[in-house]
Amino acid sequence: MIVLVSSSPSRANILREAGLDFVVRSFKFDENLKKEGITPQTYVQKILRQKVNQAKEAGLISALLDEFRHGYLVFADSCVGVNNTVLTKASDEEQAKKMLLMQSGASASVFTAMAVVSAKFDIFSLSKTTFKFAPYDDKRLKDYLKSGDWQGKAGAMMIEGFSGEFVLSCEGSLKNAMGLDVDILKAFYENFI
Template identity: 35%
Template sequence: MLHLASKSPRRRELLRMLGLDFGILDLDIPEHPAAGEPPEDYVRRVAREKAGAGLLKVVGQPDALVLGADTEVILGDRIYGKPADAADAADMLRSLSGRTHRVISALSLVSAGRELHAVSESEVRFAELSDADIAAYLATGEWDGKAGAYAIQGMAQAFVAHLSGSQSGVMGLPLFETARLLREFGLFPPSGASRRMEAAP
């Protein structure tokens, strides 16, 4: 059985779009880059650690498959994680205003005897944000718990002047790469979807 090692409601919603049945593993994994750790290595490591910790929780299930994911917003060499509070979120949004940043989403899909990994990288350019724009966005509460202090699926879409890459990846789970990994394990497309496609005229 497939398990998603994530607390994120967005990742759950995205994975459901693929028509799969899966369980949820609620984990607490430290998310702090090591000194000198490149952002790309950090994102990959956290995804692997989530998947590995999740697999330990279902060790009694021989057919268990665990998907771990991590998404980070990166400007230059700085990793913009989840803001500590509204003031921190405002600082992040001011830094991203009028600039292009990267969003890296890493995936790890692991079983007892196999593991696969993938990375999606997108570029997002924000328009210039006024103090009023930032204040209005902070009032929505969307920034809370979001890497880079914004949720692209919400009001922050109004800030995005250009997106190159995967919108689902920016949201937290790149569906193209996720489907590719699941296909390697024989889980995608799901059997119900296959039957529906065969029945279509």
């Protein structure tokens, strides 16, 4: 059984669409980590390790492994990188606009770190998806910002919506860009269950 330790509706939807059996158990994580002087790929790995450590220290991992014997706990985190600048979730509309303008007409990469924790072993993976975007249309950008759909999205990027309309090219997994590299998870799950 997969136990998704996340409150992300996008990640739950990715697992559902992949046909994997799972349950969701959310946990409030402290995601404060210095972003300056660190690459996006290093940042997302550190923040994920921080999440796993917080869950361990709170007793959540042992409790979930007791509840779901032979279960696989899945933790994930994503960030966006533009010119080695780390973009996480925007705190307000102005910050979201700034992040989106950095991506407009540029290349942006989504980095997703995933940890699978079980009673027998832990695995860790890092996936990258890079997009080249056309310049964003001003009216569409304003509408997207007003919609609030950017909330809770790394870099305010919504590849399954607004941002996806402007993709010129993509290198990597679209599911990874939505928050979880389900292909890696499925390969692991099918080989170890």
